[in-house]
Amino acid sequence: MTPWLATSRFSQAPRGGERGGAVTDELDRHIIETLQIDGRASHAQIARGLGVSEGTVRRRLSKLIADRVIRIVAIAEPEQLGYYTSAFIGLQIDPSRVEAVASELAALHETEHVSITTGAFDIFMWVNLASPEALARFLHRKVGTIDGVRQTETFVSLETRKRSAGPRIG
Numbered sequence: 001m002t003p004w005l006a007t008s009r010f011s012q013a014p015r016g017g018e019r020g021g022a023v024t025d026e027l028d029r030h031i032i033e034t035l036q037i038d039g040r041a042s043h044a045q046i047a048r049g050l051g052v053s054e055g056t057v058r059r060r061l062s063k064l065i066a067d068r069v070i071r072i073v074a075i076a077e078p079e080q081l082g083y084y085t086s087a088f089i090g091l092q093i094d095p096s097r098v099e100a101v102a103s104e105l106a107a108l109h110e111t112e113h114v115s116i117t118t119g120a121f122d123i124f125m126w127v128n129l130a131s132p133e134a135l136a137r138f139l140h141r142k143v144g145t146i147d148g149v150r151q152t153e154t155f156v157s158l159e160t161r162k163r164s165a166g167p168r169i170g
Helices: 003-007 026-037 043-050 054-066 095-106 132-145
Strands: 085-093 111-116 123-129 149-156
Touching: 026 043, 026 054, 043 054, 085 095, 085 132, 095 111, 095 123, 123 132, 132 149
Parallel strands: none
Antiparallel strands: 085 123, 085 149, 111 123
């Protein structure tokens, strides 16, 4: 039995993704939750809060990063950087070009999120741009010139109530 399991409040039952993702246990999830609350928390702070050693946190965090369970990134507030127009864009694509178009869109600097989807739209993407005029240029000069894009529908955000960087743990 791992030492932290014998003395901590965490269960030893590992939990993995249904599709064969990396196996995480309760301690890993608590480390992730702590970082979601305070992304600048030190290994020592996390260890103290969870009642484990700093080395345990360092090893667990390194493995979570190496296994691509988490990424450590800075999340910018678009408005603070001069991006005042945010939009969710639905795209209808020629069936044979969906994956290629998604890759092209994902490579664009302006895109924050690109997903291949089911339903009326084949792809949805989220963009942040400086102005409505910049959004129009992006749609006409970049998206509109990609081979396979048949139609777009743009939903401009009037107000953002929540912005997160992935699913919340806990």
